[in-house]
Each structure stands twice: as C-alpha cells, then as structure tokens.
Amino acid sequence: MKRVEMRFAQVSVMKNRKGDHKLSFFLKVFIVALLAFPLTSFSAETVKFNYLQSVYFDEKGGGLKQPEGVACNEKSLLVVGDTGNDRLVRYTFQDKILRGGSDIHMPQLSSPIRVQVNSKGEIFALDGKKRHIVRLTPEGVFKSYVDPVGVPSPSAFVPKSFRIDRSDNIYILDIFTARVLVLDPDGKYQRQIPFPKDYGFISDLSVDSKGTVLLIDCVKAMVFSATKESNSFSPLTKSLREYLSFPTSVTESRGIIYIVDQDGGGIVILGADGAFMGRQLSKGWNEGLLYFPSQICVSEKGEVFIADRGNSRIQIFTLVK
Amino acid sequence: MKLRLKWLFLAILVMSLLTFSHSYGQNKFKLKPGAQGQLCLNCHDTFKEKLKNPFVHTPVKTGDCTGCHNPHTSSHGKLLAENPNKICVKCHEGIVPQNPKSVHPVVMEGNCVKCHDPHASKYKFVLLKPGNELCLDCHKSIGDAVAKARFKHAPVDKGCVSCHDPHGSAKERYLLKNELVSLCVSCHRTDQPSFSKQHMNYPVAKSNCSSCHDAHGSNRAGILFDNVHPPVANKVCTQCHEAPTSPDALKTKRTGFELCRGCHSRMMNDVFSKNRIHWPLVDQKGCLNCHKPHASPQKNLLRGDMNSLCGKCHIDTLESQKKLAEKEKQENAAAKGRVVKGILTHSPIQQGGCDACHSSHASDSDFLLKQPSVIKLCESCHDWSKHTNHPMGEKVIDPRNKNVTTQCLSCHISHGSGYRYLIPFPTVTDLCNQCHKQYRR
Numbered sequence: 001m002k003r004v005e006m007r008f009a010q011v012s013v014m015k016n017r018k019g020d021h022k023l024s025f026f027l028k029v030f031i032v033a034l035l036a037f038p039l040t041s042f043s044a045e046t047v048k049f050n051y052l053q054s055v056y057f058d059e060k061g062g063g064l065k066q067p068e069g070v071a072c073n074e075k076s077l078l079v080v081g082d083t084g085n086d087r088l089v090r091y092t093f094q095d096k097i098l099r100g101g102s103d104i105h106m107p108q109l110s111s112p113i114r115v116q117v118n119s120k121g122e123i124f125a126l127d128g129k130k131r132h133i134v135r136l137t138p139e140g141v142f143k144s145y146v147d148p149v150g151v152p153s154p155s156a157f158v159p160k161s162f163r164i165d166r167s168d169n170i171y172i173l174d175i176f177t178a179r180v181l182v183l184d185p186d187g188k189y190q191r192q193i194p195f196p197k198d199y200g201f202i203s204d205l206s207v208d209s210k211g212t213v214l215l216i217d218c219v220k221a222m223v224f225s226a227t228k229e230s231n232s233f234s235p236l237t238k239s240l241r242e243y244l245s246f247p248t249s250v251t252e253s254r255g256i257i258y259i260v261d262q263d264g265g266g267i268v269i270l271g272a273d274g275a276f277m278g279r280q281l282s283k284g285w286n287e288g289l290l291y292f293p294s295q296i297c298v299s300e301k302g303e304v305f306i307a308d309r310g311n312s313r314i315q316i317f318t319l320v321k
Numbered sequence: 322m323k324l325r326l327k328w329l330f331l332a333i334l335v336m337s338l339l340t341f342s343h344s345y346g347q348n349k350f351k352l353k354p355g356a357q358g359q360l361c362l363n364c365h366d367t368f369k370e371k372l373k374n375p376f377v378h379t380p381v382k383t384g385d386c387t388g389c390h391n392p393h394t395s396s397h398g399k400l401l402a403e404n405p406n407k408i409c410v411k412c413h414e415g416i417v418p419q420n421p422k423s424v425h426p427v428v429m430e431g432n433c434v435k436c437h438d439p440h441a442s443k444y445k446f447v448l449l450k451p452g453n454e455l456c457l458d459c460h461k462s463i464g465d466a467v468a469k470a471r472f473k474h475a476p477v478d479k480g481c482v483s484c485h486d487p488h489g490s491a492k493e494r495y496l497l498k499n500e501l502v503s504l505c506v507s508c509h510r511t512d513q514p515s516f517s518k519q520h521m522n523y524p525v526a527k528s529n530c531s532s533c534h535d536a537h538g539s540n541r542a543g544i545l546f547d548n549v550h551p552p553v554a555n556k557v558c559t560q561c562h563e564a565p566t567s568p569d570a571l572k573t574k575r576t577g578f579e580l581c582r583g584c585h586s587r588m589m590n591d592v593f594s595k596n597r598i599h600w601p602l603v604d605q606k607g608c609l610n611c612h613k614p615h616a617s618p619q620k621n622l623l624r625g626d627m628n629s630l631c632g633k634c635h636i637d638t639l640e641s642q643k644k645l646a647e648k649e650k651q652e653n654a655a656a657k658g659r660v661v662k663g664i665l666t667h668s669p670i671q672q673g674g675c676d677a678c679h680s681s682h683a684s685d686s687d688f689l690l691k692q693p694s695v696i697k698l699c700e701s702c703h704d705w706s707k708h709t710n711h712p713m714g715e716k717v718i719d720p721r722n723k724n725v726t727t728q729c730l731s732c733h734i735s736h737g738s739g740y741r742y743l744i745p746f747p748t749v750t751d752l753c754n755q756c757h758k759q760y761r762r
Binding site for chain 2: 056057063064065066084110111128129131154156158160175176177178200201203218219241245246263264284285286292309310311312313
C-alpha cells in the first residue's frame with residue numbers, strides 16, 4: 001500500500017514539475033508579451049501637429065504667392081517653391097527660429113511646384129510650366145537640368161513630381177509613360193517601375209528610408225507601394241475616401257506616412273503598413289489651418305513644413321506623440 | 322421483410338407530410354372549397370373587368386389572391402403578404418442573372434410595378450404600356466433623340482428589347498443582351514467586303530462599335546455620332562493610325578498629347594505657354610482622358626457631359642454637389658412654400674458648367690481659373706456691387722492673413738459649404754466675426 005502511495009506521490013510530483021515547466025514557459029511568454037506591448041502600441045501611436053509659426057515673406061518683405069513646393073533637411077535648410085512668384089526662397093529654421101529668406105530667381109526656372117534638397121545641400125525644383133527639373137548649387141545657382149541618361153524607350157517623359165532618397169538617387173514620377181524612373185545622383189538611368197494596373201491618377205510619390213517607393217492616387221484615394229527590390233506596385237491601402245477628399249502629396253518620415261488632402265485642407269496620417277492613424281488640421285484661413293495645401297516636408301527633428309498654397313504661406317508645426 | 326416495411330412506412334410518412342404541406346400552402350386560410358379568388362371577387366367586383374384583359378398574372382388567373390395578399394392583416398399596403406419591393410422575387414427569383422454586369426435600377430429597387438401590372442394587362446408580360454412606349458416614359462432623352470434621328474437603327478423601332486434585357490445582363494453594361502461586339506455582329510456581317518470598305522480596310526471587326534456609332538440612330542450617315550472627328554469623317558484614318566496593312570494597324574502613330582499636337586498645334590502651344598496645366602492632358606492617355614478620338618454625342622468630342630466627366634476624377638467635388646443639392650431640396654421642401662433665403666449650391670456646377678469658372682486645359686491662374694482676378698471672374702455673372710459694399714480688391718488685406726487680399730472667396734466657398742449663401746460658417750455673424758473680432762460676443 002505504501003509502495004503504491006509512494007509511487008502515486010512520485011507521479012504527482014513529476015506531473016507538478018511538468019506543470020511548473022509549462023507554467024514557467026507561459027509565464028515567460030506572457031511577460032515578454034507584456035513588455036513588448038508598450039513598444040508595439042508606441043509604434044502604432046499617432047502623431048499630432050503643434051502649430052509653431054507661419055512664413056509669409058522673404059527677407060526683403062516680399063510676400064509669398066501661392067507656394068506649392070517646400071523642402072527641408074536635417075541641416076535646418078528650408079526651401080520654398082514660391083510658385084506664384086516664379087522663384088525659390090531659401091531660409092534656415094533652427095531652434096524654432098526662422099532666418100534668411102533669400103530670393104532665388106533665374107530664367108531657367110518658373111512655377112516651381114515641387115522642391116527637394118539632397119544630402120549635399122543641392123536644391124532641385126520641378127518647373128510646373130516647362131515640366132523639367134532643375135538642379136541648383138546649395139547657394140542657389142543654376143547647375144543643370146536633370147536630363148535622364150539612358151532611359152529605355154519610350155524616352156519621352158513628363159515629370160509630375162520627383163523625390164531624392166538618402167543616397168541622392170532621383171525618383172521621377174513620369175505620368176506620360178506611367179512609370180517611376182529611378183536615376184542615380186548624376187541622372188543616369190537605374191531602373192523603372194510601371195504604375196499599378198487600374199490606377200486613377202498618380203499625383204505624387206515618396207521614398208522611405210528602406211527604399212520603398214510610395215505612390216498616391218488622387219482619383220482612387222489609395223496609396224501604392226513598391227519595395228526596393230520590387231519592379232511593380234501593389235496597393236498599400238484600400239480607398240481612403242472616408243478620411244480624405246483629394247490627396248495630392250505624400251511623404252514618409254520615421255515609419256509614418258503623411259498625405260496632404262488638398263481639397264479637404266488636412267493631413268492624413270498612416271502607419272508604415274498603411275493603417276489609418278489619424279487626421280490632423282482642417283480647412284480655413286487662420287494660422288494653424290490649411291487652405292488647399294500642396295507639398296509637405298517632415299524633418300528628422302520632427303518639424304513639419306506645409307506649403308499652404310491657398311493662404312500664400314508656409315506653416316510650420318512640430319510633431320507631438 | 323421488416324426492413325421493407327420500415328422503408329414503406331417511411332415513404333408513406335414523407336408523402337403524407339408533403340401532401341399536407343402542399344395543401345396547407347394552397348389553402349393556408351382554410352377557404353371553403355371553390356372559394357379561392359371567387360370569394361375575393363364577391364367584394365372586389367371591379368376586378369372582374371380587369372381580368373378580361375388578355376394577359377393575366379398566373380396567380381390571379383388561378384384565383385390565388387392569397388399568393389400575394391393576406392386577407393386578414395398585413396404590415397404592408399394593399400394587404401400585401403410581404404414587403405412590396407421583395408414580394409415578386411419570391412416567385413421570380415432568377416429574374417436578375419447571377420454576377421450581373423448591369424442591372425436595371427428599378428429591378429434593383431424591387432419596383433416591378435413601375436413596368437408591370439401585378440394583376441392583368443393588355444400587353445404581353447403584363448406590361449403597363451406596349452413596347453418602347455414603356456421604356457421611353459423614363460428614358461425621355463433617348464426617345465427624343467430617336468424621334469429626331471435622320472438615320473434610324475432598325476432594331477430600335479422593333480423594340481428596345483432587341484438589344485437590351487430589361488432586368489439585367491450578365492454579359493455587358495447598359496443591360497445589353499450580349500457583349501457589345503457579339504451583339505452587333507449578330508446582325509452585321511463583318512466578313513463582307515462592304516464592311517471592310519466602309520472601315521477603310523482597318524481590322525475593326527472586334528473593335529468597340531459604340532466608339533463611333535450611335536446604336537439609337539443619329540443625324541449622320543452610318544449612324545455615326547453627331548460630332549465626328551474630321552479625320553474620321555474624311556476617312557483619313559492614317560492621320561492618326563498606322564497603315565491598314567501594317568501588322569499593328571490600330572496602333573496610333575504617337576502616344577498621348579503628342580498625337581493630337583500634330584493638328585491641334587496652335588491650341589497645344591497656347592496650353593504649354595500657360596503657367597498651370599491640367600495634368601491629365603500630359604499623362605499617358607492625354608487628350609483621350611476627356612475627349613473621344615472618333616465620334617461623340619457631346620460637343621468637342623467630349624466623353625460625357627461636363628459634370629460626369631470632371632466628376633470622374635474630382636469625385637469629392639461631385640459627391641459634395643449631390644449632397645448639397647439633396648440638402649437644398651429637402652430644406653426647401655420643409656419650408657412648405659416659405660421663401661428660404663440664400664442658396665446652398667452654385668448653379669453652374671449643378672448644370673455641369675465647370676468651364677464657367679475653370680479652363681479645362683491650362684491657365685495662368687491658380688486652380689485653372691479663367692481669370693487671374695477672382696473678383697472679375699465672379700463679376701462675369703454677379704453684379705456684386707449691388708450685393709455688398711464690403712472693401713475688396715488688391716489693396717485690401719485680409720485681417721486673417723497678411724499675405725492675402727480680400728475677394729469674393731474670402732467669404733464664399735464657390736463649390737458650396739453646406740451653409741446658405743455659400744458662406745463657410747453657419748451664420749453671417751460667425752463669418753463677419755472672423756475678421757471683425759471686436760464685435761464677437
């Protein structure tokens with residue numbers, strides 16, 4: 001009888017040990033999950049825009065007129081495409097202080113509608129009237145046109161927008177041949193990605209830090225993406241029509257996608273996976289409101305610059321998590 | 322033996338159940354023998370006259386009034402046994418094909434009585450009116466065009482149902498009975514020399530016939546749409562396409578706007594000299610985004626009326642216009658004759674006149690406006706000096722924004738805002754207080 005009892009006791013101890021092992025395993029998983037939860041929720045956390053100031057004039061007091069382009073970099077450079085005045089205006093924005101406002105006017109550039117700055121501080125601007133991209137020195141002197149070299153047939157292209165990635169490669173949104181042209185920093189052809197099937201009208205593109213190219217379709221209100229290795233676009237989102245009216249510009253910063261809703265006067269925020277994370281700002285004339293905004297630039301420091309075209313100003317915000 | 326008995330018993334049980342359910346279904350109201358239908362007609366005697374019509378709905382013919390009506394009580398009008406929009410489908414289940422490409426909206430709404438008399442009629446399929454008369458009651462514009470057309474398409478006179486299925490189509494848009502080309506070639510032989518000759522020997526047997534021809538008839542020979550692109554009218558297809566003998570004969574010689582630029586160079590040069598362009602004009606489709614290349618019922622070979630054409634891309638604007646028009650209609654109806662001051666919609670947009678304010682190709686002004694000055698643009702329709710003496714113009718700075726001057730759009734939203742007078746705020750006081758802050762309460 002004792003033997004039986006002892007045997008039973010041994011078995012139950014073993015069972016308990018096994019159970020302990022199971023328990024400790026689940027406990028570990030639970031603890032890891034619990035620790036990871038704030039991280040994941042933080043990454044999915046949306047951002048808010050905190051209004052800082054508006055830019056109305058150049059250094060001589062000349063007013064901006066329907067600016068459509070804006071570019072910024074980590075060296076505090078701020079370049080405005082002052083479309084209505086056929087010029088660029090160059091500022092610096094450091095420690096929340098705006099300085100400069102020098103006028104860059106040249107016969108090679110009229111109606112700048114998109115502006116970009118590369119890692120060397122060179123300024124690029126898309127001329128909306130002549131539909132070509134100009135390259136300027138960091139001082140704002142005309143250097144050359146961006147004429148893609150070695151583009152496969154058809155070689156004709158019409159740039160609607162363009163982007164420069166961290167390695168200074170140039171991505172051109174060519175609406176004439178329905179493709180994105182990827183050029184090296186010198187303008188030599190690297191590859192092309194055709195627009196997705198059944199697109200409506202692609203109004204802008206962006207490139208994230210991993211080299212993923214994003215397209216915004218203003219008719220279908222959808223974002224398409226193509227990873228660095230991919231040669232085709234696939235939908236990143238379904239129609240975002242319930243969140244926005246007419247998206248005209250897209251940019252990406254630190255895993256967050258910002259879409260400019262031109263007609264709705266707001267900015268729609270998406271996660272890197274395309275999940276809707278919120279909408280910021282609204283339509284109006286007062287400072288902090290937008291009236292037919294155009295391009296947006298988000299700096300590494302979390303400063304947001306928006307070309308508030310209808311209000312003839314640039315508005316500056318900071319990102320708040 | 323026992324097994325056989327079991328099977329026999331089971332069969333009898335099933336049979337009796339079926340018989341019971343059938344008889345219950347037939348006479349669920351336990352009517353006296355011979356009372357069906359006849360009983361109803363005792364009171365509804367005017368119906369007797371109706372039943373003399375040559376086409377009588379089967380349940381009516383068999384006296385099964387309770388097939389559709391409940392003789393005692395109902396939650397629906399006319400003591401119908403079911404929701405009137407769903408009752409017909411109970412028997413006519415397959416009236417709309419599965420996975421249809423197009424469905425007649427009245428069928429989708431379940432509004433069968435718009436075309437059919439549920440009891441009896443003089444016309445086949447218990448239709449309310451004979452042949453095309455019924456269809457053209459709603460499709461008036463097509464009726465008018467058909468009546469005026471110099472060159473008729475014979476099947477139209479035979480009846481709309483020659484080409485259309487009035488309920489739905491599994492194969493094609495516009496309720497067409499078959500795919501467009503298959504439908505056309507079921508009458509028109511494409512292997513005939515005359516067909517080739519008419520089409521300048523181009524291999525168009527499988528092309529979209531309705532890109533040139535108006536199937537309802539037109540004023541041009543060959544029932545081409547009323548507005549024909551001159552190269553098509555003059556049969557010089559080679560102006561745009563490769564030679565008919567070429568292996569890729571239907572391919573155009575150039576793509577996008579570059580093709581059109583050859584003839585429309587003056588217009589194109591004018592467009593390219595402007596500061597702002599309507600971007601679709603220079604995309605892959607180019608001019609064909611808005612214009613048809615061969616023929617169109619619309620002027621300037623447009624693909625549709627301006628409202629639907631512009632609304633194809635500017636969906637948000639079109640949708641808000643529809644909502645505003647509906648809101649305006651409802652608010653005006655609720656006023657019951659009382660005059661409601663101010664408008665919610667801007668009439669040029671409602672009437673499809675986007676080009677009243679915007680240049681569809683290019684402009685020197687923002688938003689492709691026709692005039693650089695908004696005030697002057699509005700002035701072309703509105704004598705604003707009678708409406709306001711508020712200071713406006715290039716010298717009057719908007720107090721909300723030191724970089725903007727006051728103009729009509731400082732107070733009004735031309736596409737509508739949801740508030741009367743097209744102002745962006747619920748009341749005029751709210752609007753004025755935006756700038757005149759000292760009067761805020």
